[in-house]
Structure formats: structure tokens, C-alpha cells
Amino acid sequence: MAKLTEQDIRDWKGPEDDYMNADHLEFFRERLIQMKAELVANASQTTSHLQEQEATPDPADRATLEEEYALELRTRDRERKLLLKIDSTLRKIAEENYGYCEDTGEPIGLPRLLARPTASLSLEAQERRERQKKQYAD
Structure with a gap:
């Protein structure tokens, strides 16, 4: 069978005993792997960005940069927690108890x-x- 699309999932009206069938599990597994890849790429980008930090003599500019970095790090911390949740969810899919x-x-x-x-x-x-x-x- 062809891979399911998001529209296929939205339109699904199958019997209850067909809920979370192999095609559904594969659709969500791929979606979670894609989310994980995006989060890892963001983290790498942040690491590179922080390593490029340039010394700024102006205190106002330095304060602005530090605030931007702090915000970026808080965002990455939330994403780190989401990565843990994604890994946990991928384990549920592997165990076929996802979606309940x-x-x-x-x-x-x-x-x-x-x-x-x-x-x-x-x-x-x-x-x-x-x-x-x-x-x-x-």
C-alpha cells in the first residue's frame, strides 16, 4: 500500500479495530523522525551561532546580544525536552502501543x-x- 498522507489520516473513517494500524504507525513514526531531525538541526545551528559570538564594546549592544542568546538557549532547552518526548513516543510506536x-x-x-x-x-x-x-x- 502507498504511504499515507496527512490528508489520508484526516479523512480516515475506518473501523475502530483498524485504529493505529501499521500504516498509521508508520506515518507517525516518519513524522516524529522528521521533527527530531529538525530539532537536532536547530541545536547545531545554535551551537554554531553561539561560537561565532563577537566581542561588542558597546554595553547596550552586548546586553541585547546576551538577551538574544538567553532566549535562544531557553528555546533550545524546550526543544531538548521535546526530543526526549519524541524518543519516548518512538519507543511506543515500536512497541505498537502508540495512540492510546x-x-x-x-x-x-x-x-x-x-x-x-x-x-x-x-x-x-x-x-x-x-x-x-x-x-x-x-
């Missing part, structure tokens, strides 16, 4: 996984967790 909610065991749903391929909770479970977190924060 960690809390309920129910299907997460293809539209949610298209939007967030690393999702580990159904929308309902995620909303429930966020409400509980908000209750404890108040």
Missing part, C-alpha cells in the same frame, strides 16, 4: 495526534489533568 491514552487506554484520536504527535493523553484526560492542576494551584 495513558490514563484511560482509549484511543487518543488521529486529529489530536496530527496536531500533537507526542500526545500521550486523550483530549478529555488532558483537560481533566489541567483542571486538577488548576484546583491544586488555587
Whole structure:
């Protein structure tokens, strides 16, 4: 069978027992590998950029550069955490238990996984967790 496209995933109306079939798993595996490659490329670019740092005598320019670097490093730290989540998700795909909610065991749903391929909770479970977190924060 030909490789699935994002539109194929959006349009899928197959039977429930065909949810997360081999074609779906392969589609999301490839998407996650692509995301990972982009994040690694970004990290390499940041490393090169930081190594090119030039000394700036003007304190205002130096402060601006330092703020830009700090922002870039915070972004890369978030991406580093996402890389860990991608690796964890790729393991789930290899074990063929991807696409199911960690809390309920129910299907997460293809539209949610298209939007967030690393999702580990159904929308309902995620909303429930966020409400509980908000209750404890108040």
C-alpha cells in the first residue's frame, strides 16, 4: 500500500479495530523522525551561532546580544525536552502501543495526534489533568 498522507489520516473513517494500524504507525513514526531531525538541526545551528559570538564594546549592544542568546538557549532547552518526548513516543510506536491514552487506554484520536504527535493523553484526560492542576494551584 502507498504511504499515507496527512490528508489520508484526516479523512480516515475506518473501523475502530483498524485504529493505529501499521500504516498509521508508520506515518507517525516518519513524522516524529522528521521533527527530531529538525530539532537536532536547530541545536547545531545554535551551537554554531553561539561560537561565532563577537566581542561588542558597546554595553547596550552586548546586553541585547546576551538577551538574544538567553532566549535562544531557553528555546533550545524546550526543544531538548521535546526530543526526549519524541524518543519516548518512538519507543511506543515500536512497541505498537502508540495512540492510546495513558490514563484511560482509549484511543487518543488521529486529529489530536496530527496536531500533537507526542500526545500521550486523550483530549478529555488532558483537560481533566489541567483542571486538577488548576484546583491544586488555587
